[in-house]
Amino acid sequence: MNVNGLRAAAKKGFVPWLAGSDADVVCLQEVRAEAEQLPEEVRAPEGWHVVFAPAAAKGRAGVAVYSRQEPTRVRIGFGSEEFDASGRYVEVDLPGVTVASLYLPSGEVGTEKQDEKYRFMDEFMLYLVGLKERAAADGREVVVCGDWNIAHREADLKNWKANRKSSGFLPEEREWLGRVFEEAGYVDVVRALHPDVEGPYSWWSYRGRAFDNDSGWRIDYHVATGGLAGRAVKGWVERAATHGERWSDHAPVTVVYER
Secondary structure: OEOOOHHHHHHHOHHHHHHHOOOOEEEEEOOOOOHHHOOHHHHOOOOOEEEEEOOOOOOOOOEEEEEOOOOOEEEEOOOOOOOOOOOOEEEEEEOOEEEEEEEOOOOOOOOHHHHHHHHHHHHHHHHHHHHHHHHHHOOOEEEEEEEOOOOOOHHHEOOOHHHOOOOOOOHHHHHHHHHHHHOOOOEEHHHHHOOOOOOOOOEOOOOOOOOOOOOOEOOEEEEEOHHHHOOEEEEEEOOOOOHHHOOOOEOOEEEEEOO
16 A cells, blocks of 8 residues: 555544554555554554664665565665665565565656666665565565556557557557566466456545546555466455545555465
């Protein structure tokens, strides 16, 4: 779930949502806060072990993982000199599975932000390949949950024709994500569960009536190794009933995996 600022989300509905969740693991993106800036019920909620990876730049990015079981290993960043302090990646080891929270840069066509996004993608692809190989050698599965900031297919955003030159749906971005699935061997879990549907979208602009018209983008993914993806039995977007009940411009993407 991209919370679009955890301090704000905590005031709008994140706390009761978390309290009512029966999830084993919750991955957050765009936390935009240090742990000490958060209220106790968010920083250390009862029944959860929490790992925060804030960005060195205050008020920017930030990822977190909440897990029912205490991780046996935590890794912040993926070995990148440029990006490890940017609050964009954290992974934890739990029994039999490595779970990561990812916030891939959003980019902006024709600016340094897009160049930064491409540099991140190049480095992260290499890491994903190695992560899968190491996990296989250890008999582990992997799932990278997060805001990937790329809509892979035309079915992944409502107005795809108007966005062919927009960051998030550029040909080179879509091709890169295709390589994650085809060359690196990961699975887009929700798309595998729903191969022939439009969406389900996970982000809607606050501008206009995008949410009311379900004019959204599917940019938040569970990206898993094959063994874990094959145990996924249900996947959905926890879309708010009304615009007023939203506590972020994204919605949680939830998957149930058989043990």
